[in-house]
Amino acid sequence: MSALSQLQQHLDHYWSLPTHEDAELKAKLHDVQAWQRARIQQTHSDVFEQKKNKPMANYFLTQLYGGDEFQLLAKQLERILPKAKRLESLTKESVLQTGSMAIQAAILAIELDMHLAQWLIKENLEVNEDNMLAAYRAVDEAEARRTQINNLKEVCYRTDKYLNSFILRKVFSLTKGTAYRHNFQPLYDFIDAGFTAMKPLKSVGGFIEPFCKRELMIIDQVHNMDNNDNKSAFDVS
Template identity: 80%
Template sequence: MSALSDLQQHLTRYWALPYHDDEALDAKLKDVQAWQRARIQRTHSELFEQPKNKPMANYFLTQLYGGDEFKLLAKQLERILPKAKKLEKLAKESVLQTGTMAVQAAILAIELDMHLAQWLMEQDLAVNEENMLAAYRAVDEADERRLQINNLKDVCYRTDKYLNSFMLRKAFSFAKSTAYNRGYQPLYDFIDAGFTAMKPLKSVSDFIEPFCKRELQIIDQVHQADSNNNVEVFAVS
């Protein structure tokens, strides 16, 4: 199956999520996503505030963990995909696969947060640390959260691999004007955003390894039965 076929499947799954047709759930999901972004920024403030890491941090929070921005991208991709087969001739299949994996990672993050939002709505609870901890434990998707983090790591390493390949980088750069002229700008820009975010990094591992280590620690802490209702589990010293 081609990268674009995979992308179509992921988008079909995305548009089937119930929050698109439920204003209350959509609002609650936005609250959950805002809380998640604030929590991630707080947890990784030291890492994110290093000048060389700021573009990558912004990429995570807007592209891979975006709300309305991702919905706009999904709408654009849905519109161009039926005529986008020629795009596979403009960019390497491996690069398109990486872009597709990034879209999949973003969708999984949205889906998991939507499950938290659904539980909070059912319990008529506001979005705060205490209630988010209860939601995480009630929904109990620790394995899915670990998969989400590992998918992000995979996307970053694959993007870094192509960024450091002179031939692939040049081929992708040369395809820009053609991609724009043929209406494939959204997908091109989404992939290119990952390249741009990683350019300042001496090594992507210096960013992604500590990020993923902390996130996995938090997942473990949140789901530890003996941690009671202590919201300190959302922090990692």
């Protein structure tokens, strides 16, 4: 299956999520995502606030972690994908596959948080740390969360690989004018934003490895039912 066909499948799944038809669920998901972004920003502040890491941190929080920007991107992609076959012939398939994987990772993050939002609505609970912990444990999707983190890592390393290939970078940059002329700007810009965010990094591993290590530790702590000490399950200090 081609990268664009896979991307179409991911978008079809995204638009099938009930948040698009349920205003209450959409609002609760928005609150959950806002809490998650604030928690991620705090957890990784020492990494995110380094000057060279700020573009990558912003890419994570705005492009790879749902929110209004992702919904706008999804709407644009849904409109152009039926006519995007020409882009496959202009851009290396492996680059498009990485873009598709990044979209899939973002959608998985949205879906997992949607399940938390659904539980919070059912229990008539607001979004705060105690209720989020209860929701995580009730929904019990630790393995899916680990998959989400590992997918993000793979996307970063694959993007870094293409960024460090002069030929691939050159080929991709040369397609920009054609992509824009044929209204493929959203997909091109999404992939290019990943490249731009990684340019200041000496190695993507210096960003993604501590990020993933901490997130996986949090998943373990959150789902450890014997963790009854005073330390927050969402802390990794």
